[in-house]
Amino acid sequence: MKSYNLDRFRGIIIAMYSCYDVSGEIDLAAARRLARYYADSGVKGLYVGGSSGEGMLQSVIERKLMLEAVVAEVGNELTVIAHVGAPATRDSVELAIHAEKIGAHAVSAVPAIYYRLSAPSVEAHWQAIIDSTELPFIIYHIPQTTGFQLSVGLLSKMAAQEKVIGVKISAESTFELQQFKAAGGEDFLVLNGPDEQYLAGRSIGADGGIGGTYGVMPELFLHIENCYAQGKMAEALKWQFIVNALIVDLLSFPSLYGACKAILKLRGYDTGEPRMPLLPVAETDLPRIHALNERILGFAAQVKGEGL
Numbered sequence: 001m002k003s004y005n006l007d008r009f010r011g012i013i014i015a016m017y018s019c020y021d022v023s024g025e026i027d028l029a030a031a032r033r034l035a036r037y038y039a040d041s042g043v044k045g046l047y048v049g050g051s052s053g054e055g056m057l058q059s060v061i062e063r064k065l066m067l068e069a070v071v072a073e074v075g076n077e078l079t080v081i082a083h084v085g086a087p088a089t090r091d092s093v094e095l096a097i098h099a100e101k102i103g104a105h106a107v108s109a110v111p112a113i114y115y116r117l118s119a120p121s122v123e124a125h126w127q128a129i130i131d132s133t134e135l136p137f138i139i140y141h142i143p144q145t146t147g148f149q150l151s152v153g154l155l156s157k158m159a160a161q162e163k164v165i166g167v168k169i170s171a172e173s174t175f176e177l178q179q180f181k182a183a184g185g186e187d188f189l190v191l192n193g194p195d196e197q198y199l200a201g202r203s204i205g206a207d208g209g210i211g212g213t214y215g216v217m218p219e220l221f222l223h224i225e226n227c228y229a230q231g232k233m234a235e236a237l238k239w240q241f242i243v244n245a246l247i248v249d250l251l252s253f254p255s256l257y258g259a260c261k262a263i264l265k266l267r268g269y270d271t272g273e274p275r276m277p278l279l280p281v282a283e284t285d286l287p288r289i290h291a292l293n294e295r296i297l298g299f300a301a302q303v304k305g306e307g308l
């Protein structure tokens, strides 16, 4: 049995975008405003510095600043998970120690990137992070970007540790998700990565999800989750399909995060442009962003009207 309160990690957790000012520096005030917006939306938590959070494009100091702003604003209301994955183990360890010191609720990390790492190497990397704090640890499995295929064997070995409370799986195989759940056992969390299959992941064993598109439509994911929790599968599926059409549109821009940030800007949350090499939305594409935002807001209003 894990001694941590796992319930605080079950549900909808937004993979938060980073916030920059006009010159591209971390914007702490904007980060606090965005975190507040999300807390008010009713989600369970925030995942800071992951893929959507551009952690890999920031210095260690910048990553600490982003996390500090989020914890300061919503640390008492939401679960805050610090993604500390980095190419160098010592940077990840430094980030993990900092996350614990300032009051984040968990740390999470992808395997170290760039080198083609052996399983023992990834295990040692994760272990160094785990051993550096008393915080619970969530493995981040995203083989399409890291190139590392996490085996059920290594997953099981990691999951046997008290501090390793779960895995966020962004691989698109729901079978793999189910196998991780079976290997980890009842009190091991599996969090769905691909937003397009939130409902599928949830149905086959996921305890919730951490997603990069939740940040522009938290209401819709909360609605899918509520429908699912109440056994209203047809309704949940209907909304998953609506969400998927929106995601297809989001993915049609030069970068997903640029599109999400442009949408938030229309709502009064200016988080700046994504960092290069991630591209912002071109001026000529702004009408398309505007239309997409209107569609999302329309669906969000519909969901609110339906209650649940």
Ligand SMILES: CC(=O)N[C@H](C=O)[C@@H](O)[C@H](O)[C@H](O)CO
Pocket (backbone or CB within 6 Å): 015, 051, 142, 144, 169, 170, 192, 193, 194, 195, 196, 210, 211, 212, 213, 247, 251, 256
């Ligand atoms: C590959 C990737 O970044 N996956 C994210 C996290 O798992 C998802 O949240 C996607 O951003 C989302 O499903 C859109 O494709």
Ligand SMILES: CC(=O)C(=O)O
Pocket (backbone or CB within 6 Å): 015, 016, 047, 050, 051, 052, 053, 193, 210, 211, 212, 213
């Ligand atoms: C999508 C996600 O979970 C991330 O941005 O890390």
